[in-house]
Amino acid sequence: MTGPSERPSGDRFAAERRDERFDGGRRDERSGGRDQRPSGGQRGERPARGGPWGARSGGDRRDGGRRPMARPTVDLPRQVAYEAVAAVHRDDAYANLVLPSLLRDAGLVGRDAAFATELTYGTLRRLGTLDAILGDAAGRDVQRIDPPVRDALRLGAYQLLHTRVPAHAAVSSTVDLVKSVGAGATGFANAVLREVAGRDADAWVAKLAPSAESDPIGHLALTYSHPQWIVRAFAEALGGDLGETTRLLIEDNERPPVHLCARPGLADPAELADEVGGAPGAFSPYAVYLSGGAPGDVPALAQGRAHVQDEGSQLVANALAVAPLDGPDGRWLDLCAGPGGKSGLLGALAAQRDARLTAVEVSEHRARLVEQATRGLPVTVLHTDGRTVGADPKLPEGHFDRVLVDAPCTGLGSLRRRPESRWRRQPSDLPPLTRLQRELLAAALRAARPGGLVAYVTCSPHTVETHVTVTEAARRSGVPVDFVDARPLLPAGMPGLGDGPTVQLWPHRHGTDAMFLAMLRRT
Template structure:
């Protein structure tokens, strides 16, 4: 994640209160703007004509009355881009905030509405379907997105009901003018219950369909809930805690690069706090980490603490024999390569970073500038066929394999609705091929760390077991638990490790360490 952090959380505050509640991202009611006020901004000149459309009467162009204040408008545009264009919120929203000059509370409000609506889309759609008396997919997409935004405000923020309804109806007047009465009726029906009341009405019984109940209550597709429950040994209580954590604002972690930044000093510099587990982690409270001096100067980079832990585990694993040739077989966009490159510099080693996508290879080169890293824009599966990737050559190899990303749903809320079970077969085939290539690339006695940001057992245990069995030479599992900081809770029975948001505050990273015989 390189854009601004998600700056604000309001969903755990009760609705109601006076108009100055921070839960609405501003210091007054965000229903209709005051008379003569420019949407979302005050005191900076006349309205821009055509911003939300213009009215032509008798040849005289007049600025249209604002449909909705600017933070809500930006949130709607971001949500619409995600659903209409398959955009990613973490890419389009920061650009929209910059373009509109939104900062502080207004930016926080727009961000909360965007990410919150996207996380809760499944449950919001079930509620809208019931309130509308028709399947949500039959509603015109612009109106549907506006209703999602309004329903989220009603059920998960402190925005007063009248403001949530009126502002959404105003929005619908712009994006679907024939549906204002419909939208008003739907939202007033939604406002008749709180979130728990809607779950009680619509969710399947916990006794007869526990997976279905969790899916609707916590807004995840059923197949993902089932995969999480399986990875957690069938513990539905902990599964629920994981789903709750997926719906929270994710933390922002920095990695203080070894030899270039001290994490305690960096925490003081950025007004953060040292991490709980990774020796290089710094926790931020929000803001735009990409704009920090330490990041722009290459002394630190944005990286989840779990990613730091699994990359560092490869570097600290005991190894007999030479230890100067390291390989990152799937390096884009460069976070783990940046940490490994800094560690390699301290130890006189050199890292080869492989990335098949050209634009991501450029990101790796940028992320590792000044470090002993060679970037190869090639397919990691060409080990043995590419002279730059000889077999049996490397001492330590990282395979951060492409995966479903189910372990980072809190960071990319739209991913839970885009991923499908049909994505698994081609991904797991690619994972096995890459891990097999890594095992060919490492020298006898060398180490391979297989990592995925997914807890799905097919992408973790099944992939590792099958690849190690088919590689054609002996492979031993190394117990990964001692390679993580002492005292970390909930690491299981080994030899692999699964990290969890609800246990460790990290993304759900999986780690297996293999030694070639």
């Protein structure tokens, strides 16, 4: 493989030149001019086939199916970005898993890694708007363009419209990329990109977006690159306030900061912040904001003193732990524990209070992740379905003092961290998910002892997954419950918590994922 310092002689735009002209910023002022740096995560697999690095064969090869890498015709950061975007669209890969692996394989660090990551995440976030622009520039629906060429054009259009890469460099490097993945399409690609370069991003939006007066949802969807059904769901959850909806959509397109959780009893947040060169969180007593770099390089994570966790997730888990409770308080339950972030925090808190947490996870792989995340803590991991409360002797009814239900959901509250999710999710996903959410919450209410507490949490602000699910599950469960006002369970002075008793956190209000919290007490 060609390393970062061994660039092909045909590369027109060497790293030194990019260092002078690309600072990780974006041309669109709404983005704040911040670069995208590689985030931590599990090692993803390389795409199964295709891409400018050559294919991986499914035949009987002792090298694991890898063919020798073809000599690249464009620089490595752009190749890595292409491989990541292609894997997302071709193989349903997750960018946060596949990209770190590709960066390591290519040996990219520093500015080159930041450039590749910016191209990958920026292209995936802006996909809807980029496709509308490319379709207009090409005079055809983008779905009629050969997929490898289409992904290369998306990367090129993103460079033209949202970075400071010079137009000639963006066009020429993308044409080189197209030459390596779609022979015969270079003339087409050159013509399309030159058409795209004829307008800036705002001018394209002005041409293609419906008017804000006649179709406000459609206007916001194309302007800020979200599916219309998601924009509509956000607007409904925000009480129809389109101005605030706009601020949320803008925040969704920003690079989110990495939050660490300093595990209570194992790490002091202020000391951890000094250790990693970060800053203590604004709201969670355990949060540390990482200023840059890869979280996987933080020693405290390898030592089990901290873990990566959005501040909103910390706040809702801690709310369950601090809620006033009468009677015994030693038996805690996390009913949907994978991959283990909330179990890690609750387990550390339980250790300080002579309590024990039972962490339930239906997926075997995710159950193993929970075991890894809670090693050394008073946590018992059960690989089973949380809905078996009462039928499984390890999950008896009326037994637990505090119960967390971090229910599977659409994940609309974390779109800034998972850029491809907004294009994968569909309204048809809601019925099976909300049915599962109601069943899990009903099981949690059965698991709680009389007087015990249940926290229902979901990383989605969609009202069907929040208020409707909680209301219906409580009504149908057959278990008498009262709602507990969740607002006093969050830090004093925290703004924008609404009228209660439930709480909805927001990226644009609180700098967290859009976590929802409802607290119920079994009476």
